[in-house]
Amino acid sequence: MSEGEIVASFVVPVHPHTVLAPEQNPGWSRLRAAMDEAANTIKELEADLLIIYSTTWPSIIGHQLQADPNPEWVMVDHDFHDLGSIHYSFNIDAQFAHAWNQANHERGLQSRCVNYKGFPIDVGSVVALTLLNPDNIIPAVIVSSNVYANRSETTVMAKACLDVVKSTGRKAVAITAMSLSNRMFTEFIEAGDDRIHSLKDDEWNRKILEFLSEGRLEDVGQLSRTIQQQIRVRKVVAFKPMWWLSAMNGNRNDLTGQVLAYEAIHGAGGAVVHLDPTPSGQGDKEYDEDDVEYFHGERGVLDTAETNENGEDIVEAMESKSSGPELWEPTKAEGSVNTESAPKPVGAYPHARRVGDMLFLSGVGPRQPGTNAIPGGPIHDKEGEPMDYDIKAQTHAVVENVRRIVEEAGASMEQIVDVTTFLVDMKRDFAGYNEVWAETLGLVGPTRTTLAIDALPTPIAVEMKVILHLGQ
Amino acid sequence: MGGGKIVAGCLAPHPPHLVYAENPPQNEPVAEGGWEQLRWGYERLRESLADIEYDAIVLLSPHWQTYVGTHFLGLPNFKSLSVDPVFPNLFRYHYDLSIDVDLAKAIHDEAQASGMPVKMMENPDFRVDYGTITTGHLFNPEWDKPLVVLSSNRSTAYYSVEVMQEMMIELGKATRRAIEASGKRVVVLASNSLSHRHFTTESELPEDMSKEHITSHAMHLWDMRMIKYMRDGEAQRILDEMPEFTEQAIAESDGGGLSWLLSTLDVPDYPAILHGYGTIIGTGNAIVEWPCHKHEEENS
Ligand SMILES: [Fe+2]
Secondary structure (H helix, E strand, O other): OOOOEEEEEEEEOOOOHHHHOHHHOHHHHHHHHHHHHHHHHHHHOOOOEEEEEEEEEEEOOOEEEEOOOOOEEEEOOOOOHHHOOEEEEOOEOHHHHHHHHHHHHHOOOOEEEEOOOOOOOOHHHHHHHHHHOOOOOOOEEEEEEEOOOOHHHHHHHHHHHHHHHHHOOOEEEEEEEOOOOOOOOOOOOOHHHOOOOOHHHHHHHHHHHHHHHOOOHHHHHHHHHHHHHHHOOOOOOOOOHHHHHHHHOOOOOOOEEEEEEEEEEOOEEEEEEEEEOOOOOOOOOOOOOOOOOOOOOOOOHHHOOOEOOOOOEHHHHHHHHOOOOOOOOOOOOOOEEOOOOOOOOOOOOOOEEEEOOEEEEOOEOOOOOOOOOOOOOOOEOOOOOEOOOOHHHHHHHHHHHHHHHHHHOOOOHHHEEEEEEEEOOHHHHHHHHHHHHHHOHHHHOOEEEEEEOOOOOOOOOEEEEEEEEOOO | OOOOEEEEEEEOOOOHHHHHHHOOOOEOOOOOOOOHHHHHHHHHHHHHOOOOOOOEEEEEEEEEEEOOOEEEEOOOEEEEEEEOOOOOOOOEEEEEEEEOHHHHHHHHHHHHHOOOOEEEEOOOOOOOOHHHHHHHHHHOOOOOOOEEEEEEEOHHHHOOHHHHHHHHHHHHHHHHHHHHHHOOEEEEEEOOOOOOOOOOOOOOOOOOHHHOOOOOHHHHHHHHHHHHHHHOOOHHHHHHHHHHHHHHOOOHHHHOHHHHHHHHOOOOOOOOEEEEEEEEOOEEEEEEEEOHHHHHHHHO
């Protein structure tokens, strides 16, 4: 079996007009024609799985996955009930849903499958599946949009999905059911009078579509928070579908994009966009956020608009600050070297000390200066429950902290002559640590000793003791 | 006509957990109890109103969310299965409820005459939201009174709490005028929680009460502050502080139910009766009655 992949992605609108009343407005009928075209493309690609992330299915306890193999009911929109009813009977890949759920748990996410007769499938999913899969041949899976999820949680959830797509060899299509600007007219309008609610919304929508038509999906992902502030009614705390879709495509900026239609639906921005994974040759990868593999901890719902200068959630930063042993100001003595750009010590000692032409560093771990966060995640939570973590990310962070102290001392990494490394789990972590070593300090060439130890004072997996010969 | 009146107004929250915990025959999942404090609160509310005659229940639920105007259920009967999309493990309820379409239309018309966008919902396939069903069940498990159901216009999300509140106060006044003109005796219910920050995990056994508590001290303080105003007959202060409360306690009053209720009651300056308070998956819930009938008797 060859490895599975995402063969196409689509952005599709959520409101029922394209199914129930396309003939009432030329724009709605153009959206409908674009949906039909998308359905054709999906068929031609011989896709064998449709994965829908729907913004109209909110959840609170993590993410929910539809796992009823054949959900059937009649959907009536809460607002547009006078347009009629949509009878649905879908073909859901329950096995995939269960595997995805499992993969979510393995990556630290809250997640569950739902399989209940009469479950109210949301309007966005109903519209997408009705039009993109008209003969119901291709099995589908639907995931909810968690109201509290931040970018890392949404990204990790996409990665869990990709784990299963790959391991099961699927040719999958990723679909987000969403509006661009979601501001509708708050009064009833004649179908013929529909237009985008405001010029500002229209301009933002066109900018988003310009990016997407250039295949710059990750750029739109990074603009999500701004878009949410500019053209989104706060039905939810963030504009998340682009985070998910970007992660489903490896956070790339060089996809091949095509806007099939862009029209108003009762004032909101409705678009059908096709994103082909074929590299277009344009668009640099500019992924500048933590590439999270594993989800840790509480969602920062209370701080949606509040990030500090580094763009981090303030709550998350505060939380990590408050865990672990007390932090000390580095001590001063003859030859001591201390820097604000390295994490604070956990006892009364300096970051480094110079004696003659030798520089001795105190043990350096991966904690981040300022926030005290641990890249790759802590090895256990506050209750001491073990957590999954990324040894490579931790090792990289250690090397980075070493570099900061070395540079503060006016020295260079090339002058490192001896390193002692401490690992709390030699069996699990040696290979990952060794890989990063080879790419970093291995190139410098110090002597090295690696020891397994019982524990370190903070929930980290690796620490290094470094000695430099400064020479001339 | 004329001579209609509101005999009581209640804050009657709708977490599906309460129906789940009670195991009524209409609900599919089975529980080992839970959230008794609140369920006893509902019992006290029902007892308190047991001797009061009324013709209909007028209810606003934040889970029928409309962005375009306020909508009213507009057919005489709705019968189907309601599955909570958030807690489907707890709530799969077979409902069969009747609507006082005349009264619904009367409130609709009155609101329309005041310039509000309104619409009757006349699609027979429409599924009634779980907030309406839960509050409907807990308030009147016999389902022997017709309902009037108003949707929750999401003006808080669109504009602000202040704008929402202005709209809801107008809608409340229109509701009151229509009820008075109808000649009917009516109970008015706002179906919402107070502070509304959920836990993001659910315990293995959802009804495990050892896991139940408010999500934070700040939420508790806000809830107690609001309850104090209710018990002290200071409804105006609730309206005054609604923007801060709604934002800081992430309160479910964002759906407008509480503002609308207080407006239908003409912003009561007499004490409300607190029948119960408790948390549900971390959110704060109070069952509160404004005994209009008693207040009138005492003042006549
Ligand atoms: Fe609710």
